[in-house]
Amino acid sequence: MLTLFAAKNTVAFASHIALEETGLAYQINWISFADGDQLKPDYLALNPKGRVPALVTDDGVLTETPATLEYIAETSGQLMPDTAFDRAKVREMLSYCTSTFHVNHAHKMRGARWSDDVAAQATMQAKVPQTMAASCAYIEDQLTGDWVAGAYSIADIHVHTICRWLEGDGVDIADYPKLHAHFGRMQARAAVRRVSDAHG
Ligand SMILES: N[C@@H](CCC(=O)N[C@@H](CS)C(=O)NCC(=O)O)C(=O)O
Known part of the structure; x- marks a missing residue:
């Protein structure tokens, strides 16, 4: 099971779409910027950059949208062209x-x-x-x-x-x-x- 840490209408929206498109099993953990969740110790332990997205996988945490998107594409075998x-x-x-x-x-x-x-x-x-x-x-x-x-x-x-x-x-x-x-x-x-x- 993947867990996406996301704040609403941020760039984490992209990883959320990719997960939803592929049908991989995932859950969302919402981060509130208004409450400063991205800068709280629990979240910084996960992503020291204090940004979203963070994608928790069985192998560890991924950050940076290109990396999270490519991981979702590669593990699902979807959302990448052929050549x-x-x-x-x-x-x-x-x-x-x-x-x-x-x-x-x-x-x-x-x-x-x-x-x-x-x-x-x-x-x-x-x-x-x-x-x-x-x-x-x-x-x-x-x-x-x-x-x-x-x-x-x-x-x-x-x-x-x-x-x-x-x-x-x-x-x-x-x-x-x-x-x-x-x-x-x-x-x-x-x-x-x-x-x-x-x-x-
Ligand atoms: N290069 C990163 C950028 C991530 C990023 O800047 N996310 C913004 C939301 S769109 C964020 O978390 N901002 C929180 C902050 O600046 O405190 C990516 O593409 O994932």
Whole structure:
């Protein structure tokens, strides 16, 4: 049995979708950011980074969304395309999502990670619509079919999870027709709807 430590509507949403899609046995342990659960000793013992997700497996704890997603894909034999090239394209997108797309978004609420200067934090925050729009334009350009790399995969799940934050980041996804259609395809999936309902 896997246990996913998740906070609602965070990037842990991606690992939650992957678990729900594959049918692996899992349970959710909700973390409340409002209560500061991610910084409490019990949770820090599990994930010293004080972030979600954390996925507890029989072999130990995994953190970082690309790692948790790839573990779920590999152990289930699902959510990865067939060819070496397409699998590398999936990893390319996971890497982009975690290192750039997500980090752009984090500059809105988490500027204190990078500067103690309140004015600098405000400057970072002001730039979020621009950097998130640039990420959308990049992904729009990458989308040549229904999915990021051949078949539906963990890369689609990661992209979708971050796209759910776009409205709050001041970006209209309708400005990116292929990404918008991808968003609709994701929302139409039963597993995504179930996870969406769970996150409220
Ligand atoms: N690179 C990590 C980032 C994880 C991360 O930053 N998660 C955020 C939620 S979206 C978090 O736990 N933030 C808590 C905090 O900053 O206190 C991943 O992709 O899993």
